[in-house]
Amino acid sequence: MVRVSADDETESAVAVDPLTAGGENRDDGDRPRRAFWADAVADEIEARDPEEPIVVKGGVSPSGVPHIGHLNEVMRGYLVAEALRERGREVRQVFTADDRDPLRAVPRTLATLDWEVVSLGDTENPGALGRNLGRPLTDVPDPFGCCDSFGAHQTHLLQRMADAVGVPVEVVSNTDLYEDGGFEEVTRDLLADRERAREVLAEYQASVDPDGDYVPFTPICDSCGKLTGRVVAVDLDGGTVDYVCEDSEAGNRTIEGCGREGTATLREGKLPWRFEWPAQWRVLGVDFEPFGKDHAEGSWPSGEHVSREVLGFEPPVPMVYEWFTYNGEALSSSSGHVVTVDDVLSMLEREVFRYFFTKPPKRARDFDVGGLDQLVDEFDRFEATYFGTVDADEDERSLADRAYPMCVDDVSGSSPVRIPYTFAAVLGMTDDSDLRATMARRSGHLPEDAAPESVSLALARVEKAREWAVRTDNEYNYRLAESLPAVDPTPEAAAALEDLADFVEREAPDGETLQGEIYETARGHGVGVGDFFELGYRLFLDEPEGPRLGPFLAALDRRFVLRRLRREG
RNA sequence: GGGCUGAUAGCUCAGCCAGGCAGAGCAUCUGGCUCUUAACCAGACAGUCGGGGGUUCAAAUCCCCCUCAGCCCGCCA
Numbered sequence: 001m002v003r004v005s006a007d008d009e010t011e012s013a014v015a016v017d018p019l020t021a022g023g024e025n026r027d028d029g030d031r032p033r034r035a036f037w038a039d040a041v042a043d044e045i046e047a048r049d050p051e052e053p054i055v056v057k058g059g060v061s062p063s064g065v066p067h068i069g070h071l072n073e074v075m076r077g078y079l080v081a082e083a084l085r086e087r088g089r090e091v092r093q094v095f096t097a098d099d100r101d102p103l104r105a106v107p108r109t110l111a112t113l114d115w116e117v118v119s120l121g122d123t124e125n126p127g128a129l130g131r132n133l134g135r136p137l138t139d140v141p142d143p144f145g146c147c148d149s150f151g152a153h154q155t156h157l158l159q160r161m162a163d164a165v166g167v168p169v170e171v172v173s174n175t176d177l178y179e180d181g182g183f184e185e186v187t188r189d190l191l192a193d194r195e196r197a198r199e200v201l202a203e204y205q206a207s208v209d210p211d212g213d214y215v216p217f218t219p220i221c222d223s224c225g226k227l228t229g230r231v232v233a234v235d236l237d238g239g240t241v242d243y244v245c246e247d248s249e250a251g252n253r254t255i256e257g258c259g260r261e262g263t264a265t266l267r268e269g270k271l272p273w274r275f276e277w278p279a280q281w282r283v284l285g286v287d288f289e290p291f292g293k294d295h296a297e298g299s300w301p302s303g304e305h306v307s308r309e310v311l312g313f314e315p316p317v318p319m320v321y322e323w324f325t326y327n328g329e330a331l332s333s334s335s336g337h338v339v340t341v342d343d344v345l346s347m348l349e350r351e352v353f354r355y356f357f358t359k360p361p362k363r364a365r366d367f368d369v370g371g372l373d374q375l376v377d378e379f380d381r382f383e384a385t386y387f388g389t390v391d392a393d394e395d396e397r398s399l400a401d402r403a404y405p406m407c408v409d410d411v412s413g414s415s416p417v418r419i420p421y422t423f424a425a426v427l428g429m430t431d432d433s434d435l436r437a438t439m440a441r442r443s444g445h446l447p448e449d450a451a452p453e454s455v456s457l458a459l460a461r462v463e464k465a466r467e468w469a470v471r472t473d474n475e476y477n478y479r480l481a482e483s484l485p486a487v488d489p490t491p492e493a494a495a496a497l498e499d500l501a502d503f504v505e506r507e508a509p510d511g512e513t514l515q516g517e518i519y520e521t522a523r524g525h526g527v528g529v530g531d532f533f534e535l536g537y538r539l540f541l542d543e544p545e546g547p548r549l550g551p552f553l554a555a556l557d558r559r560f561v562l563r564r565l566r567r568e569g
Numbered sequence: 570g571g572g573c574u575g576a577u578a579g580c581u582c583a584g585c586c587a588g589g590c591a592g593a594g595c596a597u598c599u600g601g602c603u604c605u606u607a608a609c610c611a612g613a614c615a616g617u618c619g620g621g622g623g624u625u626c627a628a629a630u631c632c633c634c635c636u637c638a639g640c641c642c643g644c645c646a
Binding site: 059063098101206249277291293294296297298323325330359362363364365366371373374375377378381420423426439443475476511515516517518519529534537547550551 | 575582584607640642
């Protein structure tokens with residue numbers, strides 16, 4: 001349990017411990033056991049008997065390159081939203097771009113709207129950021145020059161990220177909430193009760209003096225434009241505050257104030273994060289919010305306390321998720337160790353990527369690009385479990401029953417045709433889509449009678465798997481040699497190739513027959529089997545090794561195979 | 570220093586909430602397929618459930634201590 005307050009006598013708030021949220025039922029044993037964590041969370045939300053539409057929120061401060069870690073803020077909420085919708089609830093999913101946050105540091109890397117990750121120096125206006133430290137992100141020019149502000153650029157990327165995974169979210173700009181007056185009433189309440197606000201926050205932040213003059217609002221200086229105003233007087237009737245523009249600390253650097261003494265309205269500033277978060281909950285009516293483990297012990301307990309004791313409402317059901325790593329190392333938005341949604345979707349089908357987020361949120365997970373074939377194989381089994389075409393235990397079945405429909409756009413009546421991912425990568429050896437289909441059929445991965453639509457859906461995986469094989473340059477990264485590779489067979493091997501060509505021409509063998517014939521031919525000419533296979537791989541792939549040669553050659557165009565075996569081109 | 574979370578087969582992970590034979594996939598090995606070839610099939614091997622203690626008829630699961638990793642206890646999100 002989170003201790004809400006050391007000296008709280010007015011109410012013994014039942015603190016929900018977010019660290020155990022997300023799968024476990026808590027204080028009662030009445031709720032049913034759930035195979036899918038999102039259903040356990042949905043149970044918890046429904047237990048509060050919320051008004052509809054139920055609001056699920058996520059949000060990020062849009063500063064560096066948005067990466068798959070940020071997608072937790074979209075996908076975890078989405079899965080809970082879907083669990084509720086399937087129970088007949090109306091749900092709104094909103095996503096806040098915390099774009100009034102000040103620019104605190106200059107990110108080393110940024111992304112274009114097309115997800116090209118570039119260093120700041122390569123943008124059109126690299127000085128835009130460094131010259132505007134301390135200003136709200138929406139008041140900083142876009143270094144790319146394509147959007148109204150840096151904040152707008154970043155928020156645009158967040159929207160595109162959600163679109164890319166096919167999750168409909170309402171993106172809400174914090175700056176808009178301030179400027180349109182959405183935050184005005186809650187700001188007024190916080191200022192009216194600023195002593196209480198200060199006392200509560202002081203329990204969580206040593207820098208706040210409970211008897212001091214802390215005010216939970218930071219005006220934007222109307223002279224230098226930075227979030228450096230310190231409030232010296234509050235006029236609630238007039239709806240303004242007086243401020244002095246002073247130096248403020250941001251990270252390990254100081255943002256210089258300009259000394260200006262001015263007046264700002266309640267729309268011309270920003271609530272400190274510890275108050276802004278609960279303010280969002282109230283203004284947007286949030287019922288559920290997932291957040292990263294970094295929030296679990298700082299902002300969540302204080303936000304929960306602020307919302308109950310200062311603002312007077314029940315905070316949302318919380319859920320902490322563990323962070324992802326990428327190839328074993330922490331993702332870093334500013335330094336550029338990132339994998340973007342665009343990167344991922346170039347290698348994975350959208351439904352497979354969504355499946356990744358159905359795994360329990362509390363466990364740290366590595367997004368291991370080298371092992372993506374395992375993830376796809378797992379998804380294929382998950383899908384087959386849903387359609388009942390594979391043996392699975394009861395837990396697997398009930399999980400698939402619930403979670404699979406949330407991964408795909410439409411559940412079709414029968415299981416889609418799936419080509420195993422590594423084989424799909426092998427098919428990427430050729431760009432000829434007819435040849436891909438032929439090879440898939442002859443290898444038994446594509447039914448002869450498959451409808452054209454299901455063939456093209458199945459073959460869509462080839463581009464993804466090919467991209468994966470190329471990026472990781474792994475053992476599935478084959479390329480059909482377009483022109484005759486340089487080979488220098490011994491006379492015996494040359495004669496064997498000639499015989500093999502004749503056999504192929506005469507018999508049009510299937511893969512297994514051809515595989516056997518390769519052995520026979522090699523032996524018949526006194527050529528080492530290993531050497532002969534290597535010669536074959538060299539001729540067709542210009543590699544010393546490759547897929548099983550007989551089925552591989554049988555799947556290729558026969559005229560091409562003959563020409564190549566005879567070294568005619 | 571105080572706190573939160575995690576650690577299960579070589580690898581990736583289920584199982585833990587509500588105690589009941591230690592699981593899956595991949596990898597490995599063996600065998601099969603007229604056949605050493607990364608796209609086939611079958612079988613086998615594989616774990617001190619991070620370590621130690623406790624509760625219990627019974628502990629991966631509940632409790633306590635410890636180790637390691639990430640995070641929080643400044644700012645910020």
